[in-house]
Amino acid sequence: MRDSGDPRLFALSESRDFALSVAANAGLALAPVEERRFEGGEFKLRPLESVRDRSVFIVESLAGDEVVPTAERLVRLLFLLSVLRDAGATRRIAVVPYLAYARKERRTQVRDPVNTRYVAQLLETAGLDRLIALDVHNPAALDNSFRIPVDHLSAMPMMAAHFLRRLAAAPLTLVSPDVGGIKRVQLFRELLQRRAGHAVEMAFIEKRRALDVVSGGTLVGDVSRRQVIILDDLCASGGTLIRAAEICRRAGAAAVHAAVTHAPLPTGLTAVLAAASLESVVITDSAGPAPAAALAAADAAKLTVLSAGPLFGQALRRMLDGKPLAPLLEQWPIPAAD
Numbered sequence: 001m002r003d004s005g006d007p008r009l010f011a012l013s014e015s016r017d018f019a020l021s022v023a024a025n026a027g028l029a030l031a032p033v034e035e036r037r038f039e040g041g042e043f044k045l046r047p048l049e050s051v052r053d054r055s056v057f058i059v060e061s062l063a064g065d066e067v068v069p070t071a072e073r074l075v076r077l078l079f080l081l082s083v084l085r086d087a088g089a090t091r092r093i094a095v096v097p098y099l100a101y102a103r104k105e106r107r108t109q110v111r112d113p114v115n116t117r118y119v120a121q122l123l124e125t126a127g128l129d130r131l132i133a134l135d136v137h138n139p140a141a142l143d144n145s146f147r148i149p150v151d152h153l154s155a156m157p158m159m160a161a162h163f164l165r166r167l168a169a170a171p172l173t174l175v176s177p178d179v180g181g182i183k184r185v186q187l188f189r190e191l192l193q194r195r196a197g198h199a200v201e202m203a204f205i206e207k208r209r210a211l212d213v214v215s216g217g218t219l220v221g222d223v224s225r226r227q228v229i230i231l232d233d234l235c236a237s238g239g240t241l242i243r244a245a246e247i248c249r250r251a252g253a254a255a256v257h258a259a260v261t262h263a264p265l266p267t268g269l270t271a272v273l274a275a276a277s278l279e280s281v282v283i284t285d286s287a288g289p290a291p292a293a294a295l296a297a298a299d300a301a302k303l304t305v306l307s308a309g310p311l312f313g314q315a316l317r318r319m320l321d322g323k324p325l326a327p328l329l330e331q332w333p334i335p336a337a338d
Contacts, residue, residue, distance in 0.1 A: 007320065008051055010084070011059040012076055014068045018097060018285065018309055019059035025313020026320070028057075033080070041072075045080050052088035057316060062100035063264035063287030070100045074119070078126040085127035093130040094123065095316070097286035097308055098262050102137040103234070120145040132315055134286050134308055135233045135261035151325055153315055155261045155284050156188050157332035158306045160195055162282055163229060163259070168196060170227040173253075176204040177232055177244035185231050191330070201226070205244050217247055224252035235260040235283070238271035245277035255279040262286050273299045284308045 008031040011019030016030070023030050032048040060077045064070030081092050101115040116138075123131070124147060132151045136142045139152050163172075172192070176185040185202050192200045203221020228248045235241055235258070245256040257280045263269045264287040272281050282304045283290070290305050314334060315325050327334055 005054045007055040007057065008047075008049060008089075009057045009059070009316075010047060010080065012045075012073075012080065014065075014073065015060050015288075018061060018288065019095075021307060021309025022059055022095060022313045022316065025310045026316035028316070031056075043076065043079075045076065045083055047084060047087060050087075051084055053090055055091040055093065056084050056089045057093045057095055058084070059095045059097075059312075061098045061287060062096060063098040063262065064100070065288070074100065074122070078122055081123070081126040081128055091129045092127050093132065093319075094128055095132050095312055097134045097284075097312065098264060099131075099133045099136055099142075100264075102142065106138075106141060114145075116141055117145040120147075124148060132312065134284070134312075137233055151315065153308075153311055153325070154329055155286075155306065155308060155311070156191055157328070157330060158284070158308075158311065159231075159259045159282055160188070160191050161332055162304065162306065163257070164192070164195055167227050167229075167257075170254075171201075171225070172196075173201040173203055173221060173223045173226045173228050175202070175221070175223065175228055175230045175244060175248060177230055177240045179204060179206065181232055184233065188231050195331075205247055217243070219247050219251050223248045225254050228253040228256045230256060230258050232258075232260050233262060235263045235268045235272060236265055238268040238275070241272050242275045242277065245275060249277045258282065263290075269303075273302050278302065280304065282306065 009023055009028040010031050010033055013035055019030055034046040034048055036044040058080055060073060062070055062073050064073055077094065084092055101119045104113060104115040107114060128148060130149045131146060132153065134153045135155055136152060143150055174185045174189050176182045182204050189200050189202050201222060203219060203223055206218040230241055230244050232241060241258050248256050256278055258272060258278055259282045261284050263283040272278060280302045284306045286308050290303060311328060315328060318325055
């Protein structure tokens with residue numbers, strides 16, 4: 001069945017600010033949704049515009065807070081997907097800047113869950129046809145969990161532009177805080193080298209975790225007298241980033257910067273901002289605006305928040321225009337002639 005009208009863009013109230021940025025860059029208006037809450041935590045969601053025979057986009061970050069926790073955000077997304085399917089939407093595309101439950105994507109102990117697959121099954125059962133996500137923890141695991149198309153966007157082009165403005169002439173070393181992030185650092189290194197026109201070094205830190213006890217700490221690579229950028233997808237407690245920064249400083253790094261896509265917990269962001277070993281911290285707004293507790297910290301001047309709304313808006317616009325999303329992984333902003 002072909003669409004018979006213009007697409008619709010919906011957002012739940014907890015993600016409305018981010019969705020407004022997406023809408024502005026996609027050239028779409030936010031469609032209204034009735035949201036009612038009942039006693040005991042139950043709720044009702046209803047689209048207030050017709051979606052019959054139309055494609056719909058739904059914006060929802062799964063980074064929970066004290067008002068709307070992660071599990072409730074997931075349920076609200078599932079319910080909105082279901083009601084849009086029941087109302088006759090032909091395609092339902094979820095725009096999820098922060099995809100929760102993605103860290104547990106494989107079994108590492110007997111009877112371990114595979115949460116990424118469980119989330120995929122829930123979303124597909126609710127009627128999801130396509131997912132657009134940002135810097136997921138393990139793209140290969142996510143691809144293997146979903147049976148629908150998944151588009152992986154990345155904040156790396158935005159972060160590359162940021163650091164090239166600040167550190168273009170400095171000797172750079174990119175560091176993965178653990179072995180699992182080496183591929184991410186390799187891709188960022190290739191991107192930086194193409195944009196900077198000179199070599200960029202890379203390194204990684206040995207890290208082992210068992211029953212929440214972290215051990216190891218060997219640094220493999222050269223950071224002495226160099227500007228170091230520690231790259232990771234997630235800052236939860238901040239412990240991994242702080243540990244990696246301290247190891248690099250002890251190894252003679254001139255300065256250490258952290259570049260992290262997702263910072264869903266105020267406590268983690270506040271901790272890294274307070275760490276003397278870090279010169280600056282760069283995140284995106286995938287989990288919402290930086291919390292007041294972090295911004296009130298004495299070292300809040302270290303923080304740069306890059307908006308991912310324009311990136312998602314461009315992705316939606318290119319999708320609607322029949323253009324590939326691949327250029328968004330290479331350069332930011334996309335040249336106007338593209």
